[in-house]
Amino acid sequence: MIAGSCSAIGISMNRAIKKRISSLRSFISALQIIKAEIVFRSAPVPQLLETTDEIGGAAAEFFKRIGERMQTRSGSFWQAAQHEAHFLMESGLNASDSKNIFHALYSVGRYDAAMQADIINAALRHLESELKRVEAEAAQKGRVYSAMGITAGIVLALAVI
Amino acid sequence: MDKRDFLKSFHTAAGLLPERLWRAAFSLEREQQIECEELRLRLGRPMLALLGDGSEVLRDNGAAPTVTREDLETVLANATKSSLHTYGQQLKRGFVTADGGHRIGVCGEYTGETVRAFSSLNIRIAKQMTGIGDGVVKRLYPEGFESTLIAAPPGVGKTTLLRDMARTLSMTMNVSVADERYEIAACGTGGAAFDIGMCDVLSGGSKSEAVEMLIRSMRPDVIVLDEITAEEDAEAVIRAAYSGCSFLTALHGSAEELDRRMIYRRLMQEGIFTRIVTIENIGGKRQYRTYASGGERNAENDRIDNDSRLVLGNRYFHEQSD
Numbered sequence: 001m002i003a004g005s006c007s008a009i010g011i012s013m014n015r016a017i018k019k020r021i022s023s024l025r026s027f028i029s030a031l032q033i034i035k036a037e038i039v040f041r042s043a044p045v046p047q048l049l050e051t052t053d054e055i056g057g058a059a060a061e062f063f064k065r066i067g068e069r070m071q072t073r074s075g076s077f078w079q080a081a082q083h084e085a086h087f088l089m090e091s092g093l094n095a096s097d098s099k100n101i102f103h104a105l106y107s108v109g110r111y112d113a114a115m116q117a118d119i120i121n122a123a124l125r126h127l128e129s130e131l132k133r134v135e136a137e138a139a140q141k142g143r144v145y146s147a148m149g150i151t152a153g154i155v156l157a158l159a160v161i
Numbered sequence: 162m163d164k165r166d167f168l169k170s171f172h173t174a175a176g177l178l179p180e181r182l183w184r185a186a187f188s189l190e191r192e193q194q195i196e197c198e199e200l201r202l203r204l205g206r207p208m209l210a211l212l213g214d215g216s217e218v219l220r221d222n223g224a225a226p227t228v229t230r231e232d233l234e235t236v237l238a239n240a241t242k243s244s245l246h247t248y249g250q251q252l253k254r255g256f257v258t259a260d261g262g263h264r265i266g267v268c269g270e271y272t273g274e275t276v277r278a279f280s281s282l283n284i285r286i287a288k289q290m291t292g293i294g295d296g297v298v299k300r301l302y303p304e305g306f307e308s309t310l311i312a313a314p315p316g317v318g319k320t321t322l323l324r325d326m327a328r329t330l331s332m333t334m335n336v337s338v339a340d341e342r343y344e345i346a347a348c349g350t351g352g353a354a355f356d357i358g359m360c361d362v363l364s365g366g367s368k369s370e371a372v373e374m375l376i377r378s379m380r381p382d383v384i385v386l387d388e389i390t391a392e393e394d395a396e397a398v399i400r401a402a403y404s405g406c407s408f409l410t411a412l413h414g415s416a417e418e419l420d421r422r423m424i425y426r427r428l429m430q431e432g433i434f435t436r437i438v439t440i441e442n443i444g445g446k447r448q449y450r451t452y453a454s455g456g457e458r459n460a461e462n463d464r465i466d467n468d469s470r471l472v473l474g475n476r477y478f479h480e481q482s483d
Binding site: 038040043044045046069076077078108109110111112113114115116 | 187234235237238239241242243244245247252274275277434444
Protein backbone atom coordinates (compact mmCIF):
# COMPACT_ATOMS: atom_id res chain seq x y z
CA MET A 1 0.00 0.00 0.00
CA ILE A 2 2.82 2.37 0.93
CA ALA A 3 4.69 1.51 -2.26
CA GLY A 4 1.54 2.01 -4.23
CA SER A 5 0.83 5.41 -2.65
CA CYS A 6 4.30 6.74 -3.28
CA SER A 7 4.23 5.42 -6.81
CA ALA A 8 0.91 7.15 -7.33
CA ILE A 9 2.35 10.45 -6.09
CA GLY A 10 5.24 10.23 -8.50
CA ILE A 11 3.08 9.23 -11.41
CA SER A 12 0.58 11.93 -10.52
CA MET A 13 3.28 14.61 -10.58
CA ASN A 14 4.27 13.42 -14.02
CA ARG A 15 0.66 13.52 -15.18
CA ALA A 16 0.17 17.02 -13.74
CA ILE A 17 3.07 18.29 -15.83
CA LYS A 18 1.64 16.66 -18.97
CA LYS A 19 -1.81 18.07 -18.25
CA ARG A 20 -0.37 21.53 -17.86
CA ILE A 21 1.54 21.16 -21.12
CA SER A 22 -1.59 20.05 -22.94
CA SER A 23 -3.60 22.99 -21.54
CA LEU A 24 -0.88 25.50 -22.33
CA ARG A 25 -0.74 24.29 -25.93
CA SER A 26 -4.52 24.49 -26.19
CA PHE A 27 -4.72 28.05 -24.81
CA ILE A 28 -1.79 29.26 -26.89
CA SER A 29 -3.53 27.98 -30.04
CA ALA A 30 -6.81 29.54 -28.93
CA LEU A 31 -5.27 32.95 -28.29
CA GLN A 32 -3.54 32.85 -31.67
CA ILE A 33 -6.83 32.11 -33.40
CA ILE A 34 -8.63 34.82 -31.42
CA LYS A 35 -5.97 37.35 -32.36
CA ALA A 36 -6.20 36.42 -36.05
CA GLU A 37 -10.00 36.64 -36.03
CA ILE A 38 -9.85 40.08 -34.44
CA VAL A 39 -7.09 41.52 -36.61
CA PHE A 40 -7.87 39.99 -40.01
CA ARG A 41 -11.61 39.38 -39.96
CA SER A 42 -12.86 41.88 -37.34
CA ALA A 43 -15.01 39.00 -36.13
CA PRO A 44 -17.46 39.84 -33.33
CA VAL A 45 -16.66 38.04 -30.09
CA PRO A 46 -19.52 35.48 -30.17
CA GLN A 47 -18.39 34.40 -33.65
CA LEU A 48 -14.71 34.13 -32.79
CA LEU A 49 -15.52 32.03 -29.74
CA GLU A 50 -17.04 29.46 -32.09
CA THR A 51 -13.80 29.16 -34.03
CA THR A 52 -11.90 28.05 -30.91
CA ASP A 53 -13.97 24.86 -30.96
CA GLU A 54 -11.67 23.46 -33.65
CA ILE A 55 -8.67 23.45 -31.31
CA GLY A 56 -10.08 20.97 -28.87
CA GLY A 57 -8.65 20.53 -25.41
CA ALA A 58 -9.10 22.72 -22.36
CA ALA A 59 -9.32 26.02 -24.25
CA ALA A 60 -12.15 24.81 -26.46
CA GLU A 61 -14.15 23.80 -23.41
CA PHE A 62 -13.35 27.07 -21.61
CA PHE A 63 -14.44 29.29 -24.49
CA LYS A 64 -17.48 27.14 -25.15
CA ARG A 65 -18.61 27.75 -21.57
CA ILE A 66 -18.01 31.48 -21.97
CA GLY A 67 -20.02 31.56 -25.20
CA GLU A 68 -22.92 29.70 -23.58
CA ARG A 69 -22.88 32.01 -20.59
CA MET A 70 -22.90 35.09 -22.79
CA GLN A 71 -25.91 33.74 -24.66
CA THR A 72 -27.95 32.63 -21.68
CA ARG A 73 -27.12 35.51 -19.36
CA SER A 74 -26.70 38.31 -21.94
CA GLY A 75 -23.60 39.44 -20.08
CA SER A 76 -20.33 40.76 -21.48
CA PHE A 77 -17.44 38.54 -22.53
CA TRP A 78 -15.36 39.69 -19.56
CA GLN A 79 -18.13 38.95 -17.04
CA ALA A 80 -18.54 35.46 -18.49
CA ALA A 81 -14.77 34.87 -18.51
CA GLN A 82 -14.45 35.88 -14.87
CA HIS A 83 -17.25 33.50 -13.96
CA GLU A 84 -15.43 30.60 -15.62
CA ALA A 85 -12.00 31.52 -14.19
CA HIS A 86 -11.94 28.46 -11.91
CA PHE A 87 -11.80 26.23 -14.98
CA LEU A 88 -8.27 27.33 -15.78
CA MET A 89 -6.87 25.89 -12.57
CA GLU A 90 -9.00 22.76 -13.01
CA SER A 91 -7.45 22.25 -16.44
CA GLY A 92 -3.98 22.00 -14.92
CA LEU A 93 -2.72 25.55 -15.36
CA ASN A 94 -1.04 27.36 -12.51
CA ALA A 95 -1.71 30.84 -11.11
CA SER A 96 0.86 32.52 -13.36
CA ASP A 97 -0.58 30.88 -16.50
CA SER A 98 -4.09 31.97 -15.48
CA LYS A 99 -2.92 35.51 -14.84
CA ASN A 100 -1.33 35.76 -18.30
CA ILE A 101 -4.38 34.31 -20.02
CA PHE A 102 -6.71 36.67 -18.16
CA HIS A 103 -4.49 39.61 -19.03
CA ALA A 104 -5.12 38.76 -22.69
CA LEU A 105 -8.82 38.06 -22.16
CA TYR A 106 -9.36 41.43 -20.47
CA SER A 107 -8.52 43.14 -23.75
CA VAL A 108 -10.78 41.00 -25.97
CA GLY A 109 -13.44 43.19 -27.54
CA ARG A 110 -12.52 46.08 -25.26
CA TYR A 111 -10.04 48.01 -27.42
CA ASP A 112 -9.28 48.55 -31.09
CA ALA A 113 -7.86 45.59 -33.02
CA ALA A 114 -4.21 46.69 -32.95
CA MET A 115 -4.18 47.21 -29.20
CA GLN A 116 -5.85 43.86 -28.58
CA ALA A 117 -3.23 42.19 -30.77
CA ASP A 118 -0.40 43.82 -28.78
CA ILE A 119 -1.83 42.67 -25.46
CA ILE A 120 -2.54 39.14 -26.70
CA ASN A 121 1.00 38.95 -28.14
CA ALA A 122 2.48 39.92 -24.77
CA ALA A 123 0.51 37.16 -23.06
CA LEU A 124 1.48 34.66 -25.78
CA ARG A 125 5.17 35.42 -25.29
CA HIS A 126 4.91 34.59 -21.58
CA LEU A 127 2.87 31.43 -22.21
CA GLU A 128 5.11 30.17 -25.01
CA SER A 129 8.19 30.75 -22.92
CA GLU A 130 6.61 28.91 -20.02
CA LEU A 131 5.53 26.05 -22.31
CA LYS A 132 9.13 25.59 -23.51
CA ARG A 133 10.37 25.54 -19.96
CA VAL A 134 7.78 23.01 -18.80
CA GLU A 135 8.33 20.78 -21.86
CA ALA A 136 12.05 20.74 -21.09
CA GLU A 137 11.28 19.94 -17.47
CA ALA A 138 8.95 17.15 -18.53
CA ALA A 139 11.57 15.68 -20.86
CA GLN A 140 14.22 15.70 -18.17
CA LYS A 141 12.29 14.99 -15.08
CA GLY A 142 9.04 13.35 -16.03
CA ARG A 143 10.28 9.82 -15.89
CA VAL A 144 12.44 10.69 -12.90
CA TYR A 145 9.40 11.70 -10.88
CA SER A 146 7.66 8.46 -11.74
CA ALA A 147 10.74 6.39 -10.94
CA MET A 148 11.38 8.27 -7.70
CA GLY A 149 7.82 7.73 -6.67
CA ILE A 150 8.05 4.00 -7.24
CA THR A 151 11.48 3.76 -5.59
CA ALA A 152 10.42 5.78 -2.56
CA GLY A 153 7.44 3.54 -2.22
CA ILE A 154 9.50 0.38 -2.29
CA VAL A 155 12.05 1.76 0.19
CA LEU A 156 9.37 2.86 2.62
CA ALA A 157 7.60 -0.43 2.32
CA LEU A 158 10.82 -2.33 3.06
CA ALA A 159 11.53 -0.02 6.00
CA VAL A 160 8.16 -0.73 7.47
CA ILE A 161 8.62 -4.46 7.01
CA MET B 162 -42.94 58.25 -30.25
CA ASP B 163 -44.82 58.87 -27.05
CA LYS B 164 -43.60 59.24 -23.47
CA ARG B 165 -43.49 55.49 -22.94
CA ASP B 166 -41.17 55.18 -25.92
CA PHE B 167 -38.93 57.96 -24.56
CA LEU B 168 -38.83 56.19 -21.20
CA LYS B 169 -37.95 52.90 -22.86
CA SER B 170 -35.25 54.67 -24.82
CA PHE B 171 -33.78 56.04 -21.60
CA HIS B 172 -33.84 52.58 -20.04
CA THR B 173 -31.98 50.98 -22.94
CA ALA B 174 -29.38 53.78 -22.96
CA ALA B 175 -28.90 53.63 -19.17
CA GLY B 176 -28.69 49.85 -19.49
CA LEU B 177 -25.30 50.32 -21.15
CA LEU B 178 -23.87 51.66 -17.88
CA PRO B 179 -22.02 49.54 -15.31
CA GLU B 180 -24.12 48.77 -12.25
CA ARG B 181 -22.88 51.50 -9.93
CA LEU B 182 -23.56 54.21 -12.52
CA TRP B 183 -26.80 52.55 -13.64
CA ARG B 184 -28.20 52.99 -10.13
CA ALA B 185 -27.28 56.69 -10.21
CA ALA B 186 -28.98 57.13 -13.60
CA PHE B 187 -32.19 55.61 -12.28
CA SER B 188 -32.25 58.05 -9.39
CA LEU B 189 -33.78 60.53 -11.87
CA GLU B 190 -37.52 61.11 -11.54
CA ARG B 191 -39.70 59.52 -14.23
CA GLU B 192 -40.35 62.83 -15.98
CA GLN B 193 -36.63 63.58 -15.98
CA GLN B 194 -35.88 60.19 -17.50
CA ILE B 195 -38.36 60.97 -20.29
CA GLU B 196 -36.78 64.38 -20.80
CA CYS B 197 -33.15 63.23 -20.60
CA GLU B 198 -31.25 63.83 -23.85
CA GLU B 199 -27.71 62.81 -22.98
CA LEU B 200 -25.69 61.00 -20.35
CA ARG B 201 -22.20 62.40 -20.05
CA LEU B 202 -19.37 60.40 -18.51
CA ARG B 203 -16.02 62.08 -17.85
CA LEU B 204 -13.06 60.36 -16.23
CA GLY B 205 -12.72 61.33 -12.60
CA ARG B 206 -15.93 63.35 -12.60
CA PRO B 207 -19.50 62.55 -11.57
CA MET B 208 -21.87 61.47 -14.34
CA LEU B 209 -24.20 64.16 -15.72
CA ALA B 210 -27.64 63.92 -17.31
CA LEU B 211 -28.50 66.58 -19.86
CA LEU B 212 -32.14 67.58 -19.41
CA GLY B 213 -34.19 70.10 -21.38
CA ASP B 214 -33.38 73.00 -19.06
CA GLY B 215 -29.85 72.17 -17.97
CA SER B 216 -27.80 69.31 -16.60
CA GLU B 217 -27.95 67.37 -13.36
CA VAL B 218 -25.28 65.46 -11.45
CA LEU B 219 -26.45 61.87 -10.96
CA ARG B 220 -26.29 60.44 -7.47
CA ASP B 221 -26.81 57.08 -5.84
CA ASN B 222 -28.20 57.51 -2.32
CA GLY B 223 -26.86 61.04 -2.11
CA ALA B 224 -23.33 60.23 -3.26
CA ALA B 225 -22.22 61.05 -6.81
CA PRO B 226 -19.99 58.19 -8.04
CA THR B 227 -17.04 59.37 -10.10
CA VAL B 228 -16.46 57.79 -13.47
CA THR B 229 -13.48 55.45 -13.82
CA ARG B 230 -11.67 54.26 -16.93
CA GLU B 231 -13.15 50.82 -16.34
CA ASP B 232 -16.64 52.39 -16.42
CA LEU B 233 -15.94 53.96 -19.81
CA GLU B 234 -14.58 50.68 -21.19
CA THR B 235 -17.57 48.77 -19.79
CA VAL B 236 -20.05 51.11 -21.49
CA LEU B 237 -18.32 50.60 -24.83
CA ALA B 238 -18.08 46.83 -24.27
CA ASN B 239 -21.82 46.72 -23.54
CA ALA B 240 -22.62 48.96 -26.51
CA THR B 241 -20.58 46.85 -28.91
CA LYS B 242 -21.44 43.44 -27.43
CA SER B 243 -17.84 43.01 -26.34
CA SER B 244 -16.65 43.64 -29.91
CA LEU B 245 -15.28 47.19 -30.07
CA HIS B 246 -12.82 46.11 -32.78
CA THR B 247 -15.74 45.59 -35.19
CA TYR B 248 -16.61 49.29 -34.92
CA GLY B 249 -13.33 50.48 -36.39
CA GLN B 250 -14.81 52.84 -38.99
CA GLN B 251 -17.12 54.49 -36.48
CA LEU B 252 -14.42 54.74 -33.81
CA LYS B 253 -12.17 56.44 -36.35
CA ARG B 254 -14.83 59.14 -36.60
CA GLY B 255 -15.13 59.41 -32.84
CA PHE B 256 -18.36 57.61 -32.11
CA VAL B 257 -20.02 54.22 -31.71
CA THR B 258 -23.71 53.53 -32.37
CA ALA B 259 -25.34 51.13 -29.93
CA ASP B 260 -28.46 49.06 -30.48
CA GLY B 261 -31.51 51.25 -30.26
CA GLY B 262 -29.75 54.02 -32.18
CA HIS B 263 -28.02 55.61 -29.18
CA ARG B 264 -24.92 57.36 -30.47
CA ILE B 265 -21.98 57.35 -28.09
CA GLY B 266 -19.43 60.10 -28.73
CA VAL B 267 -15.93 59.06 -27.69
CA CYS B 268 -13.06 61.22 -26.48
CA GLY B 269 -9.57 60.11 -25.59
CA GLU B 270 -6.29 59.84 -27.42
CA TYR B 271 -6.81 60.06 -31.18
CA THR B 272 -4.09 58.16 -33.06
CA GLY B 273 -5.23 59.07 -36.56
CA GLU B 274 -6.76 55.63 -36.98
CA THR B 275 -8.71 55.18 -33.79
CA VAL B 276 -9.40 56.56 -30.33
CA ARG B 277 -7.70 55.00 -27.30
CA ALA B 278 -7.29 55.73 -23.61
CA PHE B 279 -10.89 56.88 -23.39
CA SER B 280 -11.42 59.93 -21.22
CA SER B 281 -15.08 60.77 -21.79
CA LEU B 282 -18.23 59.47 -23.41
CA ASN B 283 -21.42 61.20 -24.44
CA ILE B 284 -24.41 58.85 -24.72
CA ARG B 285 -26.98 60.65 -26.87
CA ILE B 286 -30.31 59.03 -26.15
CA ALA B 287 -32.09 58.15 -29.38
CA LYS B 288 -35.52 59.67 -29.69
CA GLN B 289 -37.57 59.37 -32.79
CA MET B 290 -40.46 61.76 -33.22
CA THR B 291 -42.71 60.21 -35.82
CA GLY B 292 -45.05 62.59 -37.55
CA ILE B 293 -43.22 65.90 -37.14
CA GLY B 294 -42.21 65.77 -40.79
CA ASP B 295 -45.72 65.30 -42.16
CA GLY B 296 -46.85 68.93 -41.79
CA VAL B 297 -43.54 70.29 -43.04
CA VAL B 298 -43.63 68.07 -46.14
CA LYS B 299 -47.24 69.04 -46.88
CA ARG B 300 -46.45 72.76 -46.56
CA LEU B 301 -43.22 72.68 -48.51
CA TYR B 302 -44.12 70.55 -51.50
CA PRO B 303 -47.62 71.26 -52.82
CA GLU B 304 -46.39 70.45 -56.33
CA GLY B 305 -43.70 67.89 -55.70
CA PHE B 306 -40.42 67.63 -53.85
CA GLU B 307 -37.69 70.20 -54.31
CA SER B 308 -34.22 70.05 -52.85
CA THR B 309 -34.37 71.25 -49.26
CA LEU B 310 -31.96 72.43 -46.62
CA ILE B 311 -32.76 72.26 -42.89
CA ALA B 312 -30.82 74.96 -41.03
CA ALA B 313 -30.70 75.14 -37.22
CA PRO B 314 -28.23 75.39 -34.32
CA PRO B 315 -26.92 72.16 -32.76
CA GLY B 316 -29.24 70.21 -30.47
CA VAL B 317 -32.62 71.53 -31.64
CA GLY B 318 -33.61 68.48 -33.69
CA LYS B 319 -32.37 68.81 -37.27
CA THR B 320 -31.58 65.12 -37.63
CA THR B 321 -34.88 64.19 -35.95
CA LEU B 322 -36.77 66.27 -38.54
CA LEU B 323 -34.56 65.07 -41.40
CA ARG B 324 -35.29 61.47 -40.47
CA ASP B 325 -39.03 61.95 -40.27
CA MET B 326 -39.18 63.90 -43.52
CA ALA B 327 -37.24 61.05 -45.17
CA ARG B 328 -39.75 58.57 -43.76
CA THR B 329 -42.72 60.59 -45.02
CA LEU B 330 -41.26 61.19 -48.48
CA SER B 331 -40.33 57.49 -48.86
CA MET B 332 -44.02 56.57 -48.89
CA THR B 333 -44.45 58.13 -52.33
CA MET B 334 -40.94 58.42 -53.77
CA ASN B 335 -37.66 56.48 -54.02
CA VAL B 336 -35.64 57.88 -51.14
CA SER B 337 -32.05 56.86 -50.43
CA VAL B 338 -30.16 57.82 -47.29
CA ALA B 339 -26.39 58.38 -47.25
CA ASP B 340 -25.91 57.80 -43.52
CA GLU B 341 -22.21 58.59 -43.11
CA ARG B 342 -22.32 58.88 -39.32
CA TYR B 343 -25.03 56.28 -38.68
CA GLU B 344 -27.21 59.04 -37.20
CA ILE B 345 -30.18 59.11 -39.53
CA ALA B 346 -31.14 55.43 -39.67
CA ALA B 347 -28.60 54.02 -37.15
CA CYS B 348 -28.30 50.74 -39.02
CA GLY B 349 -26.67 47.86 -37.22
CA THR B 350 -26.67 44.09 -37.56
CA GLY B 351 -30.39 44.05 -36.78
CA GLY B 352 -31.33 46.62 -39.42
CA ALA B 353 -32.28 50.28 -38.89
CA ALA B 354 -32.84 51.31 -35.28
CA PHE B 355 -35.21 54.09 -36.40
CA ASP B 356 -38.38 53.90 -38.46
CA ILE B 357 -37.30 55.31 -41.81
CA GLY B 358 -40.23 54.04 -43.82
CA MET B 359 -39.25 52.71 -47.24
CA CYS B 360 -35.85 54.39 -47.46
CA ASP B 361 -32.78 52.60 -48.82
CA VAL B 362 -29.86 53.22 -46.50
CA LEU B 363 -26.13 53.23 -47.27
CA SER B 364 -24.24 53.56 -43.98
CA GLY B 365 -20.65 54.70 -43.51
CA GLY B 366 -18.28 55.85 -46.23
CA SER B 367 -17.96 59.43 -47.38
CA LYS B 368 -20.97 61.34 -48.68
CA SER B 369 -19.45 61.79 -52.12
CA GLU B 370 -18.88 58.03 -52.50
CA ALA B 371 -22.34 57.27 -51.14
CA VAL B 372 -24.06 59.73 -53.51
CA GLU B 373 -22.33 58.22 -56.53
CA MET B 374 -23.06 54.65 -55.46
CA LEU B 375 -26.72 55.44 -54.79
CA ILE B 376 -27.21 57.24 -58.10
CA ARG B 377 -25.71 54.28 -59.96
CA SER B 378 -27.55 51.51 -58.14
CA MET B 379 -30.73 52.69 -56.42
CA ARG B 380 -32.24 55.21 -58.86
CA PRO B 381 -33.30 57.60 -56.10
CA ASP B 382 -35.69 60.48 -56.54
CA VAL B 383 -34.29 62.01 -53.35
CA ILE B 384 -31.03 61.49 -51.50
CA VAL B 385 -31.01 62.36 -47.81
CA LEU B 386 -27.74 63.25 -46.13
CA ASP B 387 -26.56 64.98 -43.00
CA GLU B 388 -24.45 68.15 -43.12
CA ILE B 389 -22.29 68.64 -46.22
CA THR B 390 -18.86 69.71 -45.03
CA ALA B 391 -16.38 68.68 -47.69
CA GLU B 392 -15.78 70.20 -51.10
CA GLU B 393 -15.92 66.79 -52.82
CA ASP B 394 -19.30 66.11 -51.16
CA ALA B 395 -20.66 69.36 -52.59
CA GLU B 396 -19.26 68.45 -56.05
CA ALA B 397 -21.00 65.07 -55.91
CA VAL B 398 -24.28 66.74 -54.92
CA ILE B 399 -24.05 69.22 -57.80
CA ARG B 400 -23.28 66.47 -60.33
CA ALA B 401 -26.16 64.35 -59.06
CA ALA B 402 -28.54 67.32 -59.02
CA TYR B 403 -27.79 67.99 -62.70
CA SER B 404 -28.72 64.39 -63.44
CA GLY B 405 -32.16 64.92 -61.95
CA CYS B 406 -31.77 63.81 -58.35
CA SER B 407 -33.06 65.98 -55.51
CA PHE B 408 -31.57 66.36 -52.05
CA LEU B 409 -32.65 66.77 -48.45
CA THR B 410 -29.87 67.80 -46.11
CA ALA B 411 -29.11 69.72 -42.92
CA LEU B 412 -26.82 72.57 -41.86
CA HIS B 413 -25.53 73.22 -38.35
CA GLY B 414 -26.19 76.91 -38.01
CA SER B 415 -28.74 79.54 -38.89
CA ALA B 416 -30.05 80.14 -42.40
CA GLU B 417 -28.21 83.47 -42.46
CA GLU B 418 -24.91 81.64 -42.00
CA LEU B 419 -25.38 79.92 -45.36
CA ASP B 420 -23.87 82.95 -47.04
CA ARG B 421 -20.76 82.74 -44.90
CA ARG B 422 -20.08 79.07 -45.64
CA MET B 423 -18.33 78.73 -48.95
CA ILE B 424 -19.68 75.26 -49.71
CA TYR B 425 -23.30 76.25 -49.06
CA ARG B 426 -22.91 79.61 -50.80
CA ARG B 427 -21.88 77.73 -53.91
CA LEU B 428 -24.77 75.26 -53.62
CA MET B 429 -27.21 78.17 -53.26
CA GLN B 430 -25.68 79.98 -56.25
CA GLU B 431 -25.97 76.84 -58.36
CA GLY B 432 -29.66 76.85 -57.45
CA ILE B 433 -29.49 73.37 -55.92
CA PHE B 434 -31.66 74.14 -52.88
CA THR B 435 -34.93 75.95 -53.41
CA ARG B 436 -36.53 75.16 -50.06
CA ILE B 437 -35.28 75.95 -46.57
CA VAL B 438 -36.56 74.84 -43.17
CA THR B 439 -35.46 76.53 -39.97
CA ILE B 440 -36.03 75.22 -36.45
CA GLU B 441 -36.24 77.33 -33.32
CA ASN B 442 -36.61 76.07 -29.77
CA ILE B 443 -39.04 78.46 -28.10
CA GLY B 444 -39.86 77.63 -24.49
CA GLY B 445 -39.07 73.96 -25.00
CA LYS B 446 -41.27 73.67 -28.12
CA ARG B 447 -39.91 73.37 -31.64
CA GLN B 448 -41.14 75.84 -34.21
CA TYR B 449 -40.61 74.99 -37.90
CA ARG B 450 -40.49 77.74 -40.49
CA THR B 451 -40.44 76.92 -44.17
CA TYR B 452 -39.16 79.10 -46.99
CA ALA B 453 -39.45 78.75 -50.76
CA SER B 454 -37.15 80.27 -53.35
CA GLY B 455 -38.65 83.48 -54.76
CA GLY B 456 -36.29 84.51 -57.49
CA GLU B 457 -32.99 86.27 -57.89
CA ARG B 458 -31.96 89.32 -55.90
CA ASN B 459 -32.04 92.77 -57.34
CA ALA B 460 -31.07 96.17 -55.98
CA GLU B 461 -34.66 97.46 -55.86
CA ASN B 462 -36.07 94.55 -53.82
CA ASP B 463 -33.06 94.55 -51.53
CA ARG B 464 -34.19 97.93 -50.20
CA ILE B 465 -37.52 96.45 -49.05
CA ASP B 466 -37.56 95.51 -45.40
CA ASN B 467 -39.25 92.13 -45.11
CA ASP B 468 -39.15 90.05 -41.93
CA SER B 469 -40.64 86.99 -43.60
CA ARG B 470 -37.91 86.82 -46.20
CA LEU B 471 -34.44 85.33 -46.21
CA VAL B 472 -31.81 86.75 -48.51
CA LEU B 473 -29.20 84.15 -49.30
CA GLY B 474 -26.55 84.44 -51.95
CA ASN B 475 -28.25 85.66 -55.11
CA ARG B 476 -31.78 84.55 -54.15
CA TYR B 477 -34.72 85.47 -51.99
CA PHE B 478 -36.56 82.87 -49.95
CA HIS B 479 -40.08 83.72 -48.85
CA GLU B 480 -41.66 82.27 -45.75
CA GLN B 481 -44.56 79.93 -46.39
CA SER B 482 -47.64 79.93 -44.27
CA ASP B 483 -49.99 77.00 -43.61
